[in-house]
Amino acid sequence: MDAKLIKKAAYEIENEIIENRRYIHQYPEIGLELLHTAAFVKEKLLEMGYEIEEICKCGILARIGKPGKTLLIRADMDALPMEEINDLEFKSKNKCMAHTCGHDTHVAMLLGTAKLLKKFENELEGTVLLLFQPGEETLEGAKAVVEGGLFKKYKIDAAIATHIEVVDVKTGDLIYKRGELYASSDNFNIEIVGKGCHGAYPNEGIDPINVLVHIYLALQSIISREVSALEPFVLSIGNFHAGTVRNVIPDTARMEGTFRTYSNDLREFVKFRLKGDLRKSFFNDIRKEFIRHYYDYDNINRNFYPGDIDKYAKRIFGEERYYSPELKREAYLYLTFDEKYYQDMKAVIDDVYNTWLKELDSYIN
Ligand SMILES: [Zn+2]
Numbered sequence: 001m002d003a004k005l006i007k008k009a010a011y012e013i014e015n016e017i018i019e020n021r022r023y024i025h026q027y028p029e030i031g032l033e034l035l036h037t038a039a040f041v042k043e044k045l046l047e048m049g050y051e052i053e054e055i056c057k058c059g060i061l062a063r064i065g066k067p068g069k070t071l072l073i074r075a076d077m078d079a080l081p082m083e084e085i086n087d088l089e090f091k092s093k094n095k096c097m098a099h100t101c102g103h104d105t106h107v108a109m110l111l112g113t114a115k116l117l118k119k120f121e122n123e124l125e126g127t128v129l130l131l132f133q134p135g136e137e138t139l140e141g142a143k144a145v146v147e148g149g150l151f152k153k154y155k156i157d158a159a160i161a162t163h164i165e166v167v168d169v170k171t172g173d174l175i176y177k178r179g180e181l182y183a184s185s186d187n188f189n190i191e192i193v194g195k196g197c198h199g200a201y202p203n204e205g206i207d208p209i210n211v212l213v214h215i216y217l218a219l220q221s222i223i224s225r226e227v228s229a230l231e232p233f234v235l236s237i238g239n240f241h242a243g244t245v246r247n248v249i250p251d252t253a254r255m256e257g258t259f260r261t262y263s264n265d266l267r268e269f270v271k272f273r274l275k276g277d278l279r280k281s282f283f284n285d286i287r288k289e290f291i292r293h294y295y296d297y298d299n300i301n302r303n304f305y306p307g308d309i310d311k312y313a314k315r316i317f318g319e320e321r322y323y324s325p326e327l328k329r330e331a332y333l334y335l336t337f338d339e340k341y342y343q344d345m346k347a348v349i350d351d352v353y354n355t356w357l358k359e360l361d362s363y364i365n
Pocket of ligand 1: 101
């Protein structure tokens with residue numbers, strides 16, 4: 001297949017891809033309930049002449065090609081539960097939902113891919129599966145797809161998933177990394193059940209806020225004192241809730257967090273510290289409190305990188321636009337307490353961010 005022809009065909013549908021992306025951007029949905037988005041994808045694929053199946057609720061799978069090696073290409077479709085703050089004409093119309101992680105672009109890109117594959121269908125020497133997956137942010141979607149029987153129904157030889165990136169990458173570049181690229185992701189909730197009382201008599205109750213704050217600080221010690229600074233690791237608490245009024249100690253306090261690792265050993269260690277040691281120490285000290293919720297989702301990395309991709313990507317993108325960058329991830333900001341290093345990193349990221357905003361502006365105008 002001629003790389004130049006593919007590139008030309010891709011440019012021919014550029015406007016359509018942009019249009020699709022802007023449409024999806026206006027109607028963001030979250031989690032596994034992507035009724036509108038899935039319906040849109042379905043309609044577009046049917047228009048192109050694809051046969052499709054719903055591999056899980058709101059998860060669409062399309063197939064093309066002939067028997068042979070099978071490649072899966074996946075796009076996630078879900079948005080984030082947040083308000084979109086800007087004045088774009090294609091701004092989110094759904095309250096408190098926004099495509100701020102870029103999955104709208106992934107859907108539009110895979111629909112574009114579907115169109116190109118149809119155009120070159122006769123030249124395919126194997127099967128390509130196109131997977132439009134829900135629930136990436138909640139980490140439930142991949143599991144739902146697997147439970148829907150993806151691997152039972154198909155023998156898949158390789159899979160590709162991409163994510164757009166704004167830090168360090170120019171529009172039109174394709175970046176890769178050998179080995180692990182994405183970290184594993186474990187989520188946890190900790191809820192302390194104490195005993196509420198009037199704020200004037202704290203000795204009469206058991207203050208769950210006090211306990212939770214101690215646990216919160218203990219978690220920071222795992223990050224700073226127990227994990228090597230050379231090992232990428234992030235643990236963050238994203239919400240912390242307790243009480244309603246100033247002078248009443250509440251019954252419960254709750255926080256929710258997430259941690260990311262590259263190494264399975266480290267991941268097991270952190271789980272052990274969260275589930276075992278921390279819990280034990282707080283159980284022993286304060287009898288009535290307990291951690292009511294704990295759950296985690298596994299997202300295990302596999303080292304897999306087919307060398308053939310290099311060959312094809314270089315041919316289509318050109319040597320300069322296909323590279324493995326020094327990935328600067330937020331992990332390194334969390335790992336250091338060196339103020340100067342933090343400021344330097346912040347300056348680099350702010351700079352890239354501002355450049356990106358400028359580029360985005362010129363693109364939109
Ligand atoms: Zn994302």
